Amino acid sequence: MSLPISQVVDVILQQSPQGAQKRDLSVVAIFTNEMCDEYNNPDSRYIVVSDANQVASLFGTNSDAYRAASALFSAKPKPKTAIIARYVQETVTIPATYSKINGSALAISYIHFKTITDGYLSFYYGSDQIDISGLDFSKVSNMDDVTKIINAKLEDHQVKFIFDSVGRRFILSSKTEGKGSNFGYVFNAELGGTYIGHLTNLVDGKCTLINGEDAASYNKETPAEALSKLQNQYQNWYGVYFANTINDAELIEAHDWIIAQGVENAKVMAFTETRPANIEYVDTNVLKTLSMRNSGRLMVQYNNKGNTHAAAELMGIALTTVWNGINTAKTVKFKQQVSVTSDDKITINEANKCRRLGINYYTDYAGVNMLAEGVMLGGTFIDETTGLDAFINAVQIQAFNTLQGQPTKIPQTDRGQEILISSIKVIGEQFIDNGFLGSGKWTLGDLGGLSYGDQINGYYFYSDSFDTQDIADREARKMMPINCALKLAGAGHSVDIIVQFNR
Template sequence: MSLSINQVVNVSVEQSSSGASKRDMSVIAIFTDEMCDDFYDMNSRYVIVSSADDVANLFGTKSRAYKAAQGLFSARPKLKSALIAKYVKADLEVAATPYKVAGSAVSTSYVSYKQITDGYFSFMLGEQMVTIDKLSFKTVSSLNDVTTIINAALKTKTNDKITVAFDETGNRFILRATASGSDNSVKLGYVNDQSLEGTYIGQLLNLTDGKATIYNGTDATTYKAESVADAMTALENQYQNWYGAYFANVITDSELLEAHDWVVSADLKVLGYTETRSANIEYLDSNILKKLAKKNSGRLMVQYNNTGDEFAGIEMMAIALSTVWAGNNTAKTVKFKQQTSVTSDDKITLNEATKCKRLGINYYTDYSGVNMLAEGTMVGGTFIDVTTGLDAFTNALQVQLFNKLQGASSKIPQTDRGQEILIASAKVIGEQFRNNGFIASGKWTGDEIGDLVYGGTLDSGYYFYSDSFDTQDSADRNSRKMMPIMTALKLAGAGHSVDVVVKYNI
């Protein structure tokens, strides 16, 4: 046996630490006081959805959550996902629910069953395996006919304890106990193949492990009413990667104020709202939106709609939050954008538009026949893209510097060289936001920062500066603090109007 070349050249691979991820600033949480199967669990606060159809399958097509989701997923570019969050607005008596296995959407029609005369499948019922066999589907003309044949066999084999139904909305089969409650004797398992004689149909029903979801039966219970702040805090405690909030149910003025104040005190959140009352565009002390405009938090975006569309504001929010900050020239203004799920308020007068603009309320109308959003502001007047852009920059910079400190294979020293390493890392984010168009070169009109003085030019649109460690006091030195990094950004802004002067002579 020869000696290993490790004796001459020894190569080792250092494990790379996994860093923190940037928040997804496009995720909107739709709060609803409606219930779905997932919400019957006392500890469940949200479900993740990727389309309006997902919401329809959970809450039904008549639900307000579904209508809000239609508006959200109508925005272009389309958001990848959203949260539907639970809000128990009033004491709620929740009826007992049955054990069930809900399949995913099927891709086959009843025709796939017509040639089967010896179909079978098995499933766990309580502690025993139940097999349903000798199923003939020669006479079926719909998927509901398929369930009729299966139910006849289930009634005999389970003593009428289990039934199967076809959900037209979700295009899926659901196996369930006929009685509700948490009785483990009717606890259901996935459909499986026991390798019997005949044709196994579990793959057609989509009630198998990997294609279906098991829901345990629950006894009747009472949910105590919670405040808006309670609901938002409960969601935040379970899941933090959401940015926008919108309430699908009707909320009172006091609840809107409570939601606004919660968002303002939270870590980088925004709130969306649709106003349908003409009185609430008036500059009156009794108007809740005037009170919120005076706060000028830059955290509440409102769309006024006089056509009766209660969910116009959520599509506007989706448009605003769909910005891809890691792209090139992707920063955008909300003004001028078209909404696909909202009817244009073509009866909005100049007087009404002026009232909305004074409070920072948006509206969707047509200008010489062109439908567009105006003015792209938060309540109070801060432009929406300024708030969302600064939030995205703040999060990206925070994560970048954290990962630099946490992921370095050797320590970053408390020296001016160590500070240069951090600032070099911060410049990566500066370049990213220059490339996406959020910041740009321009004249600095703020306070002096380092070598940057009033009237100076920010060529790159950003500037990071910190003092030398020679100026650090011993307390911060002993606490292992790096020197504070001062940041200057020159926002690119967005052109919203232009005056044109024409001169001529004869």
Template sequence: MPTQSLADIVNVTVEVSAVAPAAGDLNLGLIVGPSTIISDTERTQVYSGTDDMDSDGWTGTEPEYKAAVAYFAQNPRPNAVVIGRQDTTTPETPLQAVTACRASNSDWYGCYVCGATDADIEAIAAYIESVNPAATFFYDTQSADVASGTTPNVMSTLKDSNYQRTFGLYSSTVQYSGAAAMGVAMGLNTGLANSAFTLAYKTLVGIATDDLTTTQVTNIKGWNGNVYTNFGGKYNLLVQGTMADGTPFDQVLNLDTLQIDIQTAVVNALTSATKIPQTDAGVTTLVNVISSVCAQAATEGMIGPGIWNAAPVLGLQTGTNLPNGYIVLADTIANQSEADRAARKSPPIYACVKMSGAIEHVVIGIVVNQ
């Protein structure tokens, strides 16, 4: 029997929303070297392990391969590495190679360069300081001047330059220890609950400790450098987990992560909505998006409860307790200038966060009563 279409009464359409882009994980390292397995035109190749490199023609004798072995040996193991080609037939400096590798693949966050001299390290550190997207640089040095306290040396120069994105490891005999430290950082950065970490007191799997005197360790740490040595006859530890300016590595990583995650979440909100109205309700939508990112950072352990000791921000006063470790505030539409309204800008939004920090030094008093 003939029947009529229900679409004349109720017309239902199906629209599948596009998947919003995810923020970068900041857990991918780059290893740069002069071997010719990767062509100079291809420039970079991503590998999930040394087995992948074997299949691609690497023999295991190349400096990049040995650095990758140190990188992947860490626990937890990093998921992948980018191997970059330095084209020495041009000839090309390590800095030029890193710059070219950034143009070829911008996903990497950590960087290690095989065979870099002190001059190369200083040049790459300056580049990494301003590169976009944000990145970090790991290096190792065998410079005797670093351990003896003789200046200038590569660590003292980087410290004086106040570089916040360069992690230096003194290693008198072991090559590729910087790649191992990068592997620890990339492997630990999982984004899971309670996954926040520091680089202090970690083990470098497959890397022998340096036999250093207390004076040598003090000298190296004085340049904001790092060592891998034995403590108390029982513990092989990476100390102290800081960048050239003294900032802990985890603080640099956490702030980079928070910035990128907030930026990505807000762009996704703007592009997925038909529009976000230029009203207080529209601003609240953005505040909620940013708050969700901060909540995730708190879940990971980057942000923690504490007292806001910085200058006042809108209604947030110095001395206020932040039980969640963050608060997101925005000015009102009513306070917006006509020029900003005409330009369709939001009022200023502030994500005020309290970093959870880390306890790395403990003082204990034993009080005995007999």
């Protein structure tokens, strides 16, 4: 037997560490005081959705949650996902609910059942296996007829089939409310004939099992409590929007919670203002109070055309920037909204009132509908807040992954500091490429080798030598602090054109 080659050349495979992921700053949490089956569990705080139809299936098309989600998903580009979060605005008692299986949306029609005369399927209800066979669908003319054929075979059981025309899905439900027997997935017990379980989308991987619950009461909570409870359960969200009407005190409380989140958990909020009195610069106006704080965290859109969720689409437009692309950074001004009616009768006086407070509005300029002015309440530009949040998150994750991702270590030396700075320069270049950072003159104080009046190409990173580090920080294995100077590219919002002529 030959000797192993490892005695001459030994190869060691080192584990590649799993890096931390950047936050998805396009995710908006829509808070609603409306209830749905998914909230029957007291611990359930949120539902992840990818379009407004999913919200309609949960809350109905007449709900504020659906209307807010419709506005949000109307943004171009369309957000990939959103969160519908529970907000118990008033104490509510939830009636007992049925155990059920909610199928996913169907891609078929009743025509697919019409050719089947010997259909069958099976499922568990509690500990009992229920078998249905001999299903003849040859005379059906819609999906409701399909459920009637199946329910005729279920008369002796405490379950029923339902077709949800809004969500275009089948639901298998108990006839008895409250806790008790629960369902198992539909499966093929090979009863003989044509198995139809796969046509119902009530099989494992295509549906959701929901257990019955007894009646329960939920105590009233404040906006801060609702926000905190969601944050404790799930952290990958950035935008906040309340689908139901909130009063001035609730708006202030939600705003204060958001600004208290700091850098790592940075959030922004959107609010639709429909009251003409709240564009006035008076002390009784809550928006003036918040405008004076100028937190740069609250975007407000004024609308007097009945679009009560105009700001939801505004937020969708603002947060769908692709920060790792080329020339993808954008200003919010000039953008079109498809869920909002243009207020073509807004006066110069009203527009100036909105500008003074930092309130956005949707109107037309020379017949072109567009958003104005693309600012947070108080005047900070929306794209600056979201861009800086994206940059800070990217730098933080990049530095963390560099420190923990090395197979050996990054030394506490000037060479180690160079490695760390080189890694975060990648983020600086990324934000030059996407257009958020640009070249220009530095007009703040001196920083390292950067002085007032110097040209800066987007970013400048600087740190002192480890020769200046004190013993306490060295013993704590701290790297040297890194100073970062950024030159924002900004965005052109207006221009003066001077025309001269000569005869």
